[in-house]
Amino acid sequence: MNHFNSSSATTPISRTLKLNFGNLDSSIGHSKVSLADLVVAPPNVARRTRLTKILATLGPEVTAANVRQLFDEGCDLFRINMSHMKERDARVTNMVNVIRQVSEEVGVHIGILVDLQGPKIRCGSFGNGPYVLEREQSFTFDMELDTPGDRTRVGLPHPEIFKAIEVGHNILVNDGAIAMRVDAVDRENLVIETTVTQEGEISNRKGVNVPDTLLPMSAMTTKDRRDLAFALEHSPDWVALSFVQTASDVQECQAMVQGRARVMAKIEKPQALENLVEIVEVANGIMVARGDLGVELSLSQVPAAQKRCIKLGQLHGKPVVVATQMLESMISRPVPTRAEVNDVACAVYDGADCLMLSAETAIGKFPRKAVRTMSDCIWEVQKDPLYLKSIHAIQPAREHLATPDAIAAATRLTVKALGSSVIVVYTRSGGAALRISRERPSALIVAMTPVRETARALSAVWGVRAVHLKEDAKTFHGMVSTANSVVNGLEVAFPGDSVVVVSGWPFGAQAINLMHVLSVTEPEVSNDGHWTYRVPGTQASSEDLVSQLQDTVINEENDEE
Numbered sequence: 001m002n003h004f005n006s007s008s009a010t011t012p013i014s015r016t017l018k019l020n021f022g023n024l025d026s027s028i029g030h031s032k033v034s035l036a037d038l039v040v041a042p043p044n045v046a047r048r049t050r051l052t053k054i055l056a057t058l059g060p061e062v063t064a065a066n067v068r069q070l071f072d073e074g075c076d077l078f079r080i081n082m083s084h085m086k087e088r089d090a091r092v093t094n095m096v097n098v099i100r101q102v103s104e105e106v107g108v109h110i111g112i113l114v115d116l117q118g119p120k121i122r123c124g125s126f127g128n129g130p131y132v133l134e135r136e137q138s139f140t141f142d143m144e145l146d147t148p149g150d151r152t153r154v155g156l157p158h159p160e161i162f163k164a165i166e167v168g169h170n171i172l173v174n175d176g177a178i179a180m181r182v183d184a185v186d187r188e189n190l191v192i193e194t195t196v197t198q199e200g201e202i203s204n205r206k207g208v209n210v211p212d213t214l215l216p217m218s219a220m221t222t223k224d225r226r227d228l229a230f231a232l233e234h235s236p237d238w239v240a241l242s243f244v245q246t247a248s249d250v251q252e253c254q255a256m257v258q259g260r261a262r263v264m265a266k267i268e269k270p271q272a273l274e275n276l277v278e279i280v281e282v283a284n285g286i287m288v289a290r291g292d293l294g295v296e297l298s299l300s301q302v303p304a305a306q307k308r309c310i311k312l313g314q315l316h317g318k319p320v321v322v323a324t325q326m327l328e329s330m331i332s333r334p335v336p337t338r339a340e341v342n343d344v345a346c347a348v349y350d351g352a353d354c355l356m357l358s359a360e361t362a363i364g365k366f367p368r369k370a371v372r373t374m375s376d377c378i379w380e381v382q383k384d385p386l387y388l389k390s391i392h393a394i395q396p397a398r399e400h401l402a403t404p405d406a407i408a409a410a411t412r413l414t415v416k417a418l419g420s421s422v423i424v425v426y427t428r429s430g431g432a433a434l435r436i437s438r439e440r441p442s443a444l445i446v447a448m449t450p451v452r453e454t455a456r457a458l459s460a461v462w463g464v465r466a467v468h469l470k471e472d473a474k475t476f477h478g479m480v481s482t483a484n485s486v487v488n489g490l491e492v493a494f495p496g497d498s499v500v501v502v503s504g505w506p507f508g509a510q511a512i513n514l515m516h517v518l519s520v521t522e523p524e525v526s527n528d529g530h531w532t533y534r535v536p537g538t539q540a541s542s543e544d545l546v547s548q549l550q551d552t553v554i555n556e557e558n559d560e561e
Contacts, residue, residue: 038482038489040452040468048076048108049444049492051463052378053354055079055113055321056371059362062095067102070361073368074375077111077237077459079356082227083120089230096234109452109466111238111459113264114231116224118242119217121208123173124148124155130203133178133196141171143190154202160217161210162190169212173202176209176295211296214271219249225256232260237456240264240287245271247278254282262457264321267309268292280312285460287356290324310350315396317431317438319461322347323356327373331364341377348381351391351440353462391440404435404511411502411515412439418498418517422446424483425512426473426503430454430461432512436502437462443500444492448482479503480518487520495522 053076058067067078080095096112103110123141127148133139140153143162149155156162162185165171171180171194179198185191219241220228228239241253244265254263262284265272268291272279280286288309294302306322313320326344327336347355355378360370381387401409411423423445427433433447445464449455455466467486473479483501487493497520505514 038469038485040470048465050074050375050378051382052348052352053077053460053462054371054374054378055323055354055356055460056361056367057081057356057358058095059367060084060091062091062098064098064101066367067098068105069368070371071102071106071108071110073371074378075110075361075371076354077113079113079115079240079358080231080236081115081362082224082231083115083117085227087223087226087230092231093234096236109455109459109468111456112234112236113238113240113460114228114236114261115240115266116220116227116242118219118224118266119215119221120243121158121161121210122205123202123208124157125204126150126154126202130201132201133199135196135199137196138183139180139194139196141192141194156192156208158208159190160215161208161213162187162192164215165192165210165213169210170197172209172211172295174200174206178202209292209296211270214245218252219244220253220256228253228256232257235453236261237453238262238264238285238460240266242266242289243269243292244279244283245269246275247282250279250283264319267305268296270296273297273305273308276309276312280316280318283318285319285321285353286313287321287323290322291358294324306347307350310347310352311394311396313353314351314438314440315398317434319353319434319437320351321354321356321460322352324358326355326357327360327370330360330366330370330373334366334369336373341373344374344377345381348378349387349390351394351462353437354460388440388442395440402511403513404432407502407512407515408435408439411436411500412441414500414515414517415441415443418500420498420500420517422487422493422497422499424448424487424499424501426479426501428454428472430458432502432504433458433464433466434461435512437464446487446490446492448486473503476505476516480516484518484520488522493520495520 054074055077056070056075057079078099080092085092099110099112124145125148127150131151138152141156142153143155143159145155145157147155165182165185167182167185169182171182172178178196178200180194181197182192182194184193239253239257239261241250241263244250250263250265257263264285264287265279265283266287266289267273267276268289286309288306290302290306293305297305310320327340329337329340344355355374357370357374361367364370415423420443423436423441423443425432425436425445425447427447427449428451433445436445440462447458447464447466448469449466450469450472452468455468458464458466473482480501483499487499493499499518499520501516501518502512503514504512
């Protein structure tokens with residue numbers, strides 16, 4: 001459907017809408033509506049125009065006051081770490097209730113991410129110790145779990161490792177402080193003989209990593225299943241799955257979730273990187289979990305892995321969270337290191353959707369300042385004229401686009417050509433907003449959805465601010481008038497501004513296939529005291545718009561050269 005008819009392209013549609021603070025009037029020619037009629041709660045979108053989002057981890061003691069403080073400093077969604085929770089822990093219920101309470105108070109959809117612990121592998125206990133293992137000494141792992149370990153051996157209560165590990169593979173202990181090379185494997189008696197290649201101290205129940213070994217085990221433990229079932233009772237927006245190795249791990253979790261939350265795959269094992277394309281295709285989002293990834297990979301390999309994850313996530317339209325040690329020194333210090341600030345900035349320049357704070361906000365001395373510092377860093381990058389150019393320069397090339405992807409790509413060019421500051425996208429599942437976000441346009445993306453869960457989940461997505469509509473638009477006329485009313489009411493666009501509206505047609509379609517340019521109009525008071533809006537149409541002729549788009553494409557090509 002072409003709304004740029006050359007014969008009357010410069011004449012806006014003249015039909016009017018009457019607006020007051022009453023209910024929707026079905027009379028032909030006039031509709032009495034207000035922002036409160038259109039949306040569930042008038043959202044405070046204007047104050048949240050930072051493009052890259054911030055995810056903060058909550059600590060053991062959570063109150064509405066400290067959640068509100070972190071939100072005010074710039075937090076967009078919160079992480080609940082199930083590693084530290086008991087079965088059906090009441091603290092989870094309290095955290096969810098507090099976040100939802102604050103969300104209602106501030107009029108912003110604050111997301112909740114529940115992070116499952118995953119299969120953490122640990123060695124057994126030692127009779128005495130700790131022990132210092134020397135380089136080139138022999139060390140044995142076995143299944144004699146009732147016998148305390150010593151300087152030469154320890155129990156390893158994970159039979160699946162004995163079945164899968166091979167000679168020449170590496171074993172890391174205590175977050176990589178100790179490294180060993182496998183010399184022999186006795187699968188019948190469950191014994192692994194190793195040589196220590198990096199000396200260090202070993203003690204009770206230290207973590208064990210096997211970076212070269214694809215383990216025949218689920219990414220979900222019994223604890224994870226119980227935690228997930230309990231978490232789903234509280235309607236989280238995201239579930240983060242730890243130690244993913246293959247796409248089937250993600251699908252196993254999704255089968256249990258049954259669409260009640262989005263599943264985010266944590267990339268923290270070499271096997272996940274080997275299967276990254278398949279994992280990204282099935283997951284709803286990914287997290288670059290640099291903690292364990294930095295143990296199982298050489299530290300020098302982590303930056304490239306991070307960039308690859310961001311690039312693939314963007315290619316597939318899946319949000320990417322960069323996590324771990326972003327501002328680590330702020331756990332105990334009020335000022336970050338220069339390297340940490342640069343790390344935050346680099347992740348933003350790379351195009352990450354969201355950055356995560358872990359211990360900085362969970363147990364740190366300066367949680368508010370950590371969020372504020374991260375927010376300030378993001379803002380400074382966002383103000384850089386080269387920011388979006390740098391993202392577009394590294395965007396992966398895509399050929400033979402489907403209609404929804406072509407519309408999304410055209411939306412970015414249209415925004416640039418017209419100088420629009422806002423894109424309005426109608427979406428039920430969030431997929432349309434993800435497509436627009438993937439293009440990294442130079443405009444705020446206001447996602448209008450009748451589905452509350454979609455509005456909350458979009459809190460993790462680059463550039464998107466969600467508005468929960470009371471009902472979806474049923475006609476093109478209603479779509480345009482609602483968009484005009486909402487951007488006016490939210491004060492994210494002003495009379496005379498061009499706003500690009502994107503949707504599926506017919507309404508309720510699964511994919512976007514319609515783009516409309518409107519000129520925002522201001523309300524006028526009619527004789528009967530009602531607010532009146534003229535339903536806006538484009539102020540640009542089709543020839544003008546095509547010319548501007550061509551100029552934009554040519555300019556972008558010249559920029560790339």
